[in-house]
Amino acid sequence: MMALNKVLDYAKSIIKEVTCENDYLIDATVGNGHDTLFLAQLVPYGKVFGFDIQTEAINHTKKLLEDAEQTNVELFNISHEAVDQVIPKELHGKIAGVMFNLGYLPGGNKAITTKTETTIKTLEKMLKILKTGGVISIVVYPGHEEGKKESKALLEYLKELNQRAYQCLIYRFINHKEDAPYVLAIEKRY
Ligand SMILES: C[S@@+](CC[C@H](N)C(=O)[O-])C[C@H]1O[C@@H](n2cnc3c(N)ncnc32)[C@H](O)[C@@H]1O
Numbered sequence: 001m002m003a004l005n006k007v008l009d010y011a012k013s014i015i016k017e018v019t020c021e022n023d024y025l026i027d028a029t030v031g032n033g034h035d036t037l038f039l040a041q042l043v044p045y046g047k048v049f050g051f052d053i054q055t056e057a058i059n060h061t062k063k064l065l066e067d068a069e070q071t072n073v074e075l076f077n078i079s080h081e082a083v084d085q086v087i088p089k090e091l092h093g094k095i096a097g098v099m100f101n102l103g104y105l106p107g108g109n110k111a112i113t114t115k116t117e118t119t120i121k122t123l124e125k126m127l128k129i130l131k132t133g134g135v136i137s138i139v140v141y142p143g144h145e146e147g148k149k150e151s152k153a154l155l156e157y158l159k160e161l162n163q164r165a166y167q168c169l170i171y172r173f174i175n176h177k178e179d180a181p182y183v184l185a186i187e188k189r190y
Contacts, residue, residue: 011137015097023096033061051080103141
């Protein structure tokens with residue numbers, strides 16, 4: 001165990017910090033389902049909503065959750081951009097945490113990656129449905145071309161968020177490669 005968490009562990013730790021057993025959480029980029037499973041285990045009396053555009057990712061995750069006997073997850077094989085349409089209206093403003101793990105599926109098709117414009121639009125929607133005190137963690141991968149654009153756009157977007165309404169931070173190892181993955185985190189204050 002190291003004193004300074006690796007980036008993905010840090011992204012998970014801040015979600016864990018604010019989550020209670022009956023909360024609602026979102027995995028915006030399900031992929032192979034590792035983060036979805038982590039979130040599901042945090043909310044045994046709550047629920048996780050998960051999104052991925054790849055059927056392969058959704059099927060893989062369904063199996064992972066079944067094997068772990070986790071029944072508190074609803075998976076959507078659609079873009080996370082539709083989040084406000086598929087999450088029940090009564091839960092808007094009640095979501096405790098959202099995880100984004102951007103980029104492409106490890107071991108999958110590298111051409112299927114999160115896209116700058118969609119990511120920013122979705123983030124705006126997530127901020128609206130997040131509850132006060134809720135957090136969003138985003139693992140960013142500037143080491144590939146679309147990821148570099150996404151990283152720049154996200155930093156610009158977060159810097160402009162009203163600091164009374166949101167606290168935004170960056171978690172990055174400054175002695176790693178300049179384009180190494182890092183975490184952005186947002187806490188909604190009211
Ligand atoms: C880095 S992977 C996620 C890794 C995953 N969290 C895990 O634990 O394995 C990124 C995922 O985002 C998905 N993705 C890309 N664009 C998306 C979108 N618009 N909506 C939802 N998922 C998207 C990709 O299909 C890919 O599976």
